[in-house]
Amino acid sequence: MMPPTDTLTKRLASFVVGTEWNVLPQEVVERARRCLLDWIGSAYMGKGSPTDRMMEPLVRRHGAGRVATLIGCGFSAYPMEAALYNGMISAVLEIDDVHEETSLHGGIGVIPAALAVAESVGASGRELILSIVIGYDISVRVARAAGSSHYQFWHTSGTCNTFGAAAAAGKLLRLDEEQMVMALGLAGTQAAGLWEGLNAKATTAKHLHSGKAASNGILSAFLAKQGFRGAEKILEGEKGFFPATARPTPEDLQRMTENWGRPFLIMRNFFKRYACCRACFEGIEGLGRLMDEQRLRPGDMEEIRVTMKPGRTWLVGNLNPFDIYEAKFSLPFCMALMAIRGEAGVSAFREENLLDPAIRDLMGRIKLLSDPEIAAKARLEVVLKDGTRWALEPHCRSLTLEEVEEKFLQNLSPLLGKKGAEAIIRAVNKVDQMEALGELTHLLKRRPRGETR
Missing domain, CATH: 1.10.4100.10 (2-methylcitrate dehydratase PrpD)
Structure with a gap:
């Protein structure tokens, strides 16, 4: 004592x-x-x-x-x-x-x-x-x-x-x-x-x-x-x-x-594996996995709802990011980026993607909701144009120590050889x-x- x-x-x-x-x-x-x-x-x-x-x-x-x-x-x-x-x-x-x-x-x-x-x-x-x-x-x-x-x-x-x-x-x-x-x-x-x-x-x-x-x-x-x-x-x-x-x-x-x-x-x-706020990861990864598993295309989706605690919703709730740095705190942008480009790493955060009409269109179909009682980091609900609905609570893992080294080589080799x-x-x-x-x-x-x- x-x-x-x-x-x-x-x-x-x-x-x-x-x-x-x-x-x-x-x-x-x-x-x-x-x-x-x-x-x-x-x-x-x-x-x-x-x-x-x-x-x-x-x-x-x-x-x-x-x-x-x-x-x-x-x-x-x-x-x-x-x-x-x-x-x-x-x-x-x-x-x-x-x-x-x-x-x-x-x-x-x-x-x-x-x-x-x-x-x-x-x-x-x-x-x-x-x-x-x-x-x-x-x-x-x-x-x-x-x-x-x-x-x-x-x-x-x-x-x-x-x-x-x-x-x-x-x-x-x-x-x-x-x-x-x-x-x-x-x-x-x-x-x-x-x-x-x-x-x-x-x-x-x-x-x-x-x-x-x-x-x-x-x-x-x-x-x-x-x-x-x-x-x-x-x-x-x-x-x-x-x-x-x-x-x-x-x-x-x-x-x-x-x-x-x-x-x-x-x-x-x-x-981290993605070049954005950690609060975006479940949305990015969940949507990417669902699209891969169900062979969905961006045009198939009518609406995507993401529910998180209020603090997380605020943190990544920028609906119209001004530049690529604000875009890192925009869950709609980060999810649309993954859906259309298939990645959300360093190279994906560039002005041409921020201004891409297809990405902007999908951003408009992503709705952020708050629930102070939610236990998961995020809950995704995806509604397709044919009426099909999907719900999931994704889990994201940290990079392993070996993957950190791979990330370093991938990002730094273009800069330093x-x-x-x-x-x-x-x-x-x-x-x-x-x-x-x-x-x-x-x-x-x-x-x-x-x-x-």
């Missing part, structure tokens, strides 16, 4: 400081390596996007020539600037990993912070992997306690990832328990990210959330190392994170600090054997083919 004077923040800090490499099962190490690889792929695929084109010149002007790698840029920056940039570009194409229970995207907030600080302190590969595992755990535990009341307004990949990024950075900086409490306290007062960023053609604002989480997490750890003080009860204090942004139950708060490492929560991460992509895979696969990270980060500085900036 914890003494009553212990705060939630102190318990989290104790876990971060007290968790060492020798307690990580091999399956956790392997999972973390795949999370790192998947994140690198997500970051590289964000190259050339509007977010990249706006951010790289900014970072080059204000922080170039330092120690932390900017993915695919050919130069380095200060750790906070590198984490900001890398965290933003890895969010762009929506192919990064996500935690199933919380909808939190841990990789885009935690890994940019961990990599930047690891480079700045000369950490080993094992120290990097350990910090990633710990960072994911802290992010997920905070997000799980914050729950749906928080997610209604706040993007956990911005808010809760700030705690995970601070934990990862603080572990690499070897903060003691008191300093780690301060780092988490400072992270909490900077945690932000509002869902209004999905409205009014502002999807690039969403990319900022993960970048700021990573950068602010590093700042929190650096300040704590210097003696800066944060709130000791930042989570549960009267004016703290939970009272301000969520309505956790006593059971939620208790669960937040239970069962450390049983399992490590990175093991429950979901690797097959040999370049394979070199990164080999380096990631042995990262925990590296005394220093230069062998890996040297590869990550390489610009994609055709880039001349």
